[in-house]
Structure formats: C-alpha cells, structure tokens
Amino acid sequence: MWISEFENYRCLFALTVSLLFGLSTPAAQSKPKPNVIIFITDDLGYGDLSCYGADRIETPNIDQLAAGGVRFTSGYCTASTCTPTRFSLLTGTAAFRQPGTNIAPPDSPALIQPGTPTIADMFRDAGYATAAIGKWHLGLGAPEEGPQWNGKLAPGPLEIGFDYCFLLPTTNDRVPQVYVENHHVLNLDPNDPIVVSKTKPHPDHPDGKTHRHTLKMDWSHGHNGTIHNGISRIWYYTGGEKARFRDEDLAEEWASRSHDWMKAQVEAEKPFFLYLATHDIHVPRIPHERFQGKSEMGYRGDALLEMDFSVGAMMASLKELGIEKETLVVFCSDNGPVMDDGYADEALEKLGDHKAGGPFKGGKYSVYEGGTRTPFITSWPGTIPGGVVSDEIVATHDLYASFAELVGEPLVEDAALDSLNVLPALMGENGAKGRESLIQQGNGKVVAFGYREGDWKLVRYDKGKAQNVIVERKLGLTNVPKLALYNLADDPGEAVNLAEKHPERLQAMAKRLQDKVDAGRTREP
Numbered sequence: 001m002w003i004s005e006f007e008n009y010r011c012l013f014a015l016t017v018s019l020l021f022g023l024s025t026p027a028a029q030s031k032p033k034p035n036v037i038i039f040i041t042d043d044l045g046y047g048d049l050s051c052y053g054a055d056r057i058e059t060p061n062i063d064q065l066a067a068g069g070v071r072f073t074s075g076y077c078t079a080s081t082c083t084p085t086r087f088s089l090l091t092g093t094a095a096f097r098q099p100g101t102n103i104a105p106p107d108s109p110a111l112i113q114p115g116t117p118t119i120a121d122m123f124r125d126a127g128y129a130t131a132a133i134g135k136w137h138l139g140l141g142a143p144e145e146g147p148q149w150n151g152k153l154a155p156g157p158l159e160i161g162f163d164y165c166f167l168l169p170t171t172n173d174r175v176p177q178v179y180v181e182n183h184h185v186l187n188l189d190p191n192d193p194i195v196v197s198k199t200k201p202h203p204d205h206p207d208g209k210t211h212r213h214t215l216k217m218d219w220s221h222g223h224n225g226t227i228h229n230g231i232s233r234i235w236y237y238t239g240g241e242k243a244r245f246r247d248e249d250l251a252e253e254w255a256s257r258s259h260d261w262m263k264a265q266v267e268a269e270k271p272f273f274l275y276l277a278t279h280d281i282h283v284p285r286i287p288h289e290r291f292q293g294k295s296e297m298g299y300r301g302d303a304l305l306e307m308d309f310s311v312g313a314m315m316a317s318l319k320e321l322g323i324e325k326e327t328l329v330v331f332c333s334d335n336g337p338v339m340d341d342g343y344a345d346e347a348l349e350k351l352g353d354h355k356a357g358g359p360f361k362g363g364k365y366s367v368y369e370g371g372t373r374t375p376f377i378t379s380w381p382g383t384i385p386g387g388v389v390s391d392e393i394v395a396t397h398d399l400y401a402s403f404a405e406l407v408g409e410p411l412v413e414d415a416a417l418d419s420l421n422v423l424p425a426l427m428g429e430n431g432a433k434g435r436e437s438l439i440q441q442g443n444g445k446v447v448a449f450g451y452r453e454g455d456w457k458l459v460r461y462d463k464g465k466a467q468n469v470i471v472e473r474k475l476g477l478t479n480v481p482k483l484a485l486y487n488l489a490d491d492p493g494e495a496v497n498l499a500e501k502h503p504e505r506l507q508a509m510a511k512r513l514q515d516k517v518d519a520g521r522t523r524e525p
Ligand code: NG6
Pocket: 042, 043, 081, 082, 083, 103, 137, 171, 173, 221, 222, 223, 234, 282, 283, 335, 341, 342
C-alpha cells in the first residue's frame, strides 16, 4: 500500500541527502506508488454512458468516476477488435507489428510469449503486486501446443509479469465456459476432461443447429456450436461439467475476486496493479437476473447496467479498503459498439434513438472514429482534479509508457514500441498535451488503418470495403474509398470526404502512416 506520509518523509530524506552531498537519487525512489487499476470493458461505444451523453440509460457509478476525474473526448483503444487492443495495451506495441494477433480462436496459444516486456513486468519491477482478472482473449500455452485445458495452462499471464490471474480464457461466445485460476481450470474433475474442437466431436453432439429449439437465446450468425447454459457458442467442447460457470454470474465473480485480491495486497502493504477486464457488454449478453429487463434497451442495455454495477463494486472495494486516495483508476473499452454480433438479443430492435457510437461513424471492426474512440476516464481522488473534460488524444497503448513515468521505472530498450508518455494529460494537468498523431488498427481480415494528425483523419481500407459503417444496422460490408480524408473539427461523423479538395494532404498523410507502419515503432528510442 502507498503510505503517503512515509513517502513524504522518504522524499524529504532523499532531497536532504542529495542537497547535502550533491548526490542524485534514482527517480524511482522519489516517485509515489499509487495502486493502479485498468478497468477495461468490452465493445462499449462512445455514446453508451450517461456521462458521454446517453439519455436512454443511466450509468451513475461511471458518471461518478468521471465527475471525480478526467473524462476524455479523444480517448482511444488501439484497435477496433478485442485481441489487438489488449495485446497493445499490455505490450505497448501496436498489434499489427506481430502477425497472428487478430481475434484469437479458442485454441490460440499465448500471443504474448515470455520474454516480451509488458506493463505488468514494468509494475512488478517497480515493486508492485500484479493481477489480471476477467476476460483474457490473448491465448494460453506454448506456440506449438495451445491451451492444455486438462494440464498446466502455460505460458499465460503468470509468465508475462502477473503474480495472479483469474480468467475467462477466451471470450464468452467461444468455448469453453470455465474459469482459469493461475495455471489451471478451476474445479476441473480429472475424470471429466475438457476436449475443445473446431468440428463436431460426434454426429449426435447437440449444438445450436440441431437443438435450436432448446436455446434460451437464439444465434443470428455463427455461434451455433456446443450449447452451454442454453446458449450455443463458437466451436465445440465436451467435459468439464463441474468447472463450467453460468454466464449470469461473471460480473459478480470479477467483483469478489478482485476485492479479495486487493484486500490481500493492502494487508501485505504492497502497492498493486490490477488489470480488471469485464466481459460486459460483449455477446452473449446475459446479465445477472437482477439486471434482466431493467433497461429500456433489452439485454444490451441491461449489460450496460451490469457493467456500471461492476464499476460501483470496484469503487466500493476501494472505499472499504480505505485506499480511494491511493488508487489511480483508468476506465476504457477494447473497441467500439456493435449491435447484432451473432445472437438474437434484440440489441437492434430495442435501440430506439440511442446512439451507441455517439456522434461518430462506424463501430466495432471499423477504423472510422466509432471503432476506436471510446469512453476513457482517469480518476485518482485528491491527486487528479475532478470534473475535467480533456480533448487531448490518449490511447490504451500509452498506459505502459505513461505509468512507467508515474512510478519512475525506466522502459527497457525493446519495450512498448508505440507507447507514448502522456502522463500529464492522464493526470488532467492544465495545458498538458496528449498525442499529436495516432494510428487506429482495423479488423485483420480487411486491412485497414485510421490515422489521425490533430483534427485531420485519414481512412485507409485496402480492399475498398468496410464493415459496419452504420452501427445501427446489421453487420455487413460497405463499399468505401481506399483512401479518404476528413476534418474531425468540422465533421466528427466523417461524412464529407475531403480527398479531392486536399489531395496533397491526403498523400502526405498516407505516406507518413506507411512510414510509421514500416518503421517498426513510433516511440523514439
Ligand atoms: C467475431 C465473432 C463475434 C465476436 C468477435 C470478437 C462471428 C460470426 N463473429 O468473429 O461474435 O466474437 O469475433 O469480438 O463468429 S472481440 O470483441 O472479442 O474482438
């Protein structure tokens, strides 16, 4: 735990020593060590929270977090899907630099192999306890093997800087529905091993196609493999019956596991770094019964309420443990919104005039702003000023370099190649500057980049096709120009393509984007 008085004395002592003896003390010793929580949600759009302008849903806990801290209007996740954003957040390196880091299948090996520096390593080196709780979706296991569900699931988080993990291993529309605690599936009966497969394990295995009439939530595309808890999933599995969870209980589980882990760190007087990844509001959206039917927008709205509950639970834990003022919280998303992502949960039908992407075009899978410009809030009561709205550009992959600066831990040489230190902006400091430019990564199947420089935005779709340009529609490919240019100051909705009006700027930005991609890094060594 960060004991401020102790730190003050230590700083004073260090200062006195250096003044008296002309010695310079290592930066690390004079830095405060707040606890840090990165609370990352799933598929949350810019316009999905009441503090970001939604009026068909109330998210009081997140609103309170924003009111007590900094709410960013240009806060971004790295990519418009889950795996690359999470890869980049943890490594500080853009996922497009490592092939194979698109949306991970159920049998994916660990995409961040041991030896790759991570934000968790950095915190650990700075003396922190570290944990990952919630959705992982970054693969488990050795490159040639993938996850050994019935054995030791390694490498995984524990091999890349985390002391503890309690995971939903993939994403909940993929098999299997089990928790992984540290290296093993929780509550696995060795006599009932888990077998995961891409194809049907035997012809009479019940799945979403053959037993569609039994489902409690129907699928709309894909997601017609093995049925568990009345919901069919991507791929198939058998076994592990005692280990399987109920979708409805995930949020509560993250809350109680993270509470217990934080409590243990407070008792051990260790500062902590917690990567807390909710599954809400990703499909299948099956919130706990107490949230079902509580919004006007069907299960997608109910899942938003559950996500807000999760933030409230985290804040209540900090209060109960007496560490509110010693804990910096970042709230963010992993990609923008999507309505029908494979289940018939009435997300579209009950949407009304709710604008999940706020004023922006596109959502999940898109490099239009709605795909990556998402809610982004920082809070640290007593240190970060409250009620600040910042228009500075910050991104989830900047957290690594920024927090290295915060805790005074130098970045190792080949670490965090695209992570920029935007700490003053994250801290809500007056006049602090964020990024000057930002690369947004699209969905791997359709090579696409967004590239923002100040208010100018270049959109590049190499195949001339983009997915889900309008969030309030079913997924589908739309024809788009291969290169387009927008001015976000006048046109946040990327409606007016200025390519013909500003051909030189278009070409210059396209070149600078490609140069940055080719350079292998964007952070100066
Ligand atoms: C897609 C899935 C979608 C979702 C996404 C990953 C189909 C048809 N679609 O392939 O449902 O799982 O992958 O979402 O299977 S993410 O937020 O984890 O990136």
